Amino acid sequence: MRRLRASLVRLAGLGPATRRERELADEIESHLQLHIDDNIRAGMRPEQARRDALLKLGGVEPTKEAYRDRRSVPLLENLWRDTRYAIRQLRKNPGFTGTAVLVLGLGICASAAIFAFVDATLIKPLPYRDPARLVGLFETVQFCPRCPLSYPDYLDWKRLNKVFTAVDAFEGTGFTLRSGAGSEMAGGARVTAAFFRTLGVAPALGRDFRAGEDTPEAPPTVVLSYAAWQKRFAGNAHVLGQTVTLNGDVHTIVGVLPAGFHFAAAGDPEFWAALRTNANSTRHAAAIACTPWRAYGTASPSTPPTRISNSSPANWKSSTPPMLARADRRFLSSNWKWGASAPS
Amino acid sequence: MWYVLLVSNMNDKADVWQGTLALMVLKTIETMGPLHGYGIARRIEQTSGNLLSNYGTLYPALLKLEQEGSIASAWGVSENNRKAKFYKLTRQGRKQLEKEARDWQQATAILARFLSPSGDAV
Numbered sequence: 001m002r003r004l005r006a007s008l009v010r011l012a013g014l015g016p017a018t019r020r021e022r023e024l025a026d027e028i029e030s031h032l033q034l035h036i037d038d039n040i041r042a043g044m045r046p047e048q049a050r051r052d053a054l055l056k057l058g059g060v061e062p063t064k065e066a067y068r069d070r071r072s073v074p075l076l077e078n079l080w081r082d083t084r085y086a087i088r089q090l091r092k093n094p095g096f097t098g099t100a101v102l103v104l105g106l107g108i109c110a111s112a113a114i115f116a117f118v119d120a121t122l123i124k125p126l127p128y129r130d131p132a133r134l135v136g137l138f139e140t141v142q143f144c145p146r147c148p149l150s151y152p153d154y155l156d157w158k159r160l161n162k163v164f165t166a167v168d169a170f171e172g173t174g175f176t177l178r179s180g181a182g183s184e185m186a187g188g189a190r191v192t193a194a195f196f197r198t199l200g201v202a203p204a205l206g207r208d209f210r211a212g213e214d215t216p217e218a219p220p221t222v223v224l225s226y227a228a229w230q231k232r233f234a235g236n237a238h239v240l241g242q243t244v245t246l247n248g249d250v251h252t253i254v255g256v257l258p259a260g261f262h263f264a265a266a267g268d269p270e271f272w273a274a275l276r277t278n279a280n281s282t283r284h285a286a287a288i289a290c291t292p293w294r295a296y297g298t299a300s301p302s303t304p305p306t307r308i309s310n311s312s313p314a315n316w317k318s319s320t321p322p323m324l325a326r327a328d329r330r331f332l333s334s335n336w337k338w339g340a341s342a343p344s
Numbered sequence: 345m346w347y348v349l350l351v352s353n354m355n356d357k358a359d360v361w362q363g364t365l366a367l368m369v370l371k372t373i374e375t376m377g378p379l380h381g382y383g384i385a386r387r388i389e390q391t392s393g394n395l396l397s398n399y400g401t402l403y404p405a406l407l408k409l410e411q412e413g414s415i416a417s418a419w420g421v422s423e424n425n426r427k428a429k430f431y432k433l434t435r436q437g438r439k440q441l442e443k444e445a446r447d448w449q450q451a452t453a454i455l456a457r458f459l460s461p462s463g464d465a466v
Contacts, residue, residue: 002440006411023429027381030428031399034382037424058398070404070411 010072024067028060127260129200136265137167151277166198172266175273178245186228188246188271189263196223196257196272205229206240206255214275221274222251226259228270246271365405366414367448368392370441373415373433380420380428381406406431414440 032053039049057063068074090097125131138146139153149157151169158167168191175188196208203223213221222244224233233239243250251273262268365388372387373379379387384406385399396402409415414437420430433441 002412002414002436005413006408009411026427027403027429030380030426031382031385033426034380034422034424034428035399037426038386056399058400063398063400063403066400066404067407070407 010070011076020071024064024071028057028063032057032060127201127262134199135164166194168192168195168198169275170195170263170266171275172269175246175271176248177271178248186246186271187267187269188273189266189269190273190275192275199263201257201261203255204258205237206253208255209274214277216276218274218276220246220249220251220276221254222246223255223257223272224253225257225268225270225272226261227268229256232270244271246273362405362408363444365396365402366409367441367444369402369405369409369431370414370433370437371445373431374438374441378420378430378432380422380430382428384431409437413437 032050035053035056036046036049039052040046044052054060090100126134128134136146137149137157139149141147149169154167154169161167170189170191172189175186176183177186191209191214193209193211193214196203202208204226206223208223209221212218224239229235229239233242239253239256242253244253245251251271257272368388368391369384372384372391376383376387381402382399385396385402388396388402389399406415406417410417410431413434415431416434417429417431420428422428
């Protein structure tokens with residue numbers, strides 16, 4: 001308690017101290033006078049008396065110095081003096097100051113930007129229900145260890161899957177959006193019906209796709225990203241049921257995704273359309289080799305996440321041959337010696 | 345390395361010295377009533393022999409006690425009409441003096457028993 005009080009008093013002693021300095025000088029001068037008086041009374045000559053008093057004190061300046069060290073915190077006092085000196089110097093050289101501030105500013109901005117990126121990609125958890133259980137599924141071949149798979153392969157994998165609780169797919173794409181002024185390009189993705197449920201993302205408004213809405217027979221439906229809802233529909237709550245024309249097809253808006261939802265793998269699209277295709281669709285039969293399908297699987301809840309990452313390649317090895325055997329028989333020329341992988 | 349040891353050793357000694365000096369100051373002011381720095385220095389010199397080789401070392405000790413709230417100071421006039429800063433004991437200082445004097449007496453009593461030639465403590 002006493003120490004704390006003393007520390008506070010010493011901290012308060014920082015800063016300009018002309019009054020305190022004068023008081024210290026007065027006190028030491030008074031000390032010397034009292035001593036000189038005594039010495040003279042003891043029979044010394046005045047100059048001898050003063051000399052003796054000074055000697056006994058141990059010098060005026062050393063005494064003052066020891067006193068000042070105790071009065072405030074010397075380290076902080078010096079720091080304060082250095083800071084003021086630095087500020088004076090900076091004011092004197094505006095060119096140097098400007099350059100230094102600019103360089104420091106750029107450095108800080110760059111660090112902040114890099115950290116923001118690292119934070120978003122590595123530190124913050126992904127905005128899905130159970131990110132540790134999500135894996136990407138890829139076809140592998142010697143020259144392409146992580147290849148997107150074709151839609152018929154996806155259907156086979158989904159049907160033969162015994163490892164994952166769900167397997168869904170997305171295709172990052174762009175849409176030609178018809179707007180009042182004409183047409184423009186907008187970021188988009190096509191997804192299978194249960195895609196958002198597999199990620200564990202519930203729409204902020206409306207609903208996500210129902211089972212069967214990803215078949216060609218179903219009427220075209222679309223879910224908006226939160227950003228698109230704000231930008232193109234001004235956050236209008238009555239947006240559900242309105243239509244947008246994407247690639248010439250009129251799509252009905254059925255839902256809006258939450259603001260925190262991101263899906264960088266598809267380039268954070270504005271429009272999420274239901275897939276509306278089947279295995280026999282000519283479009284996809286023709287696109288086997290290059291359709292950028294990527295499947296997302298969720299491991300079954302009974303499998304702990306650590307086991308998925310460790311054991312899934314083995315599981316896949318044992319379960320892929322029949323899958324690929326089927327795929328190979330149908331698309332023998334293009335699917336030669338393909339495997340499957342689920343990197344953790 | 346040796347330098348560091350030396351310095352820390354000196355600091356330890358200085359701490360002990362500061363502690364004893366503070367106790368002497370408190371005791372002096374208690375005995376003599378409000379007193380200026382020069383008076384305190386003379387009194388300590390008279391009672392302790394040559395312990396206070398420089399009167400100047402007293403002033404940081406006085407400042408420390410004042411910062412801790414054990415003593416208070418005010419300008420006044422000395423018996424021979426000189427302006428001087430007088431120090432007096434505060435209530436907290438009185439308590440501190442009692443406690444530290446008691447601690448000191450206990451410590452010296454223990455050490456005295458320990459170091460006595462008869463060695464009855466061992």
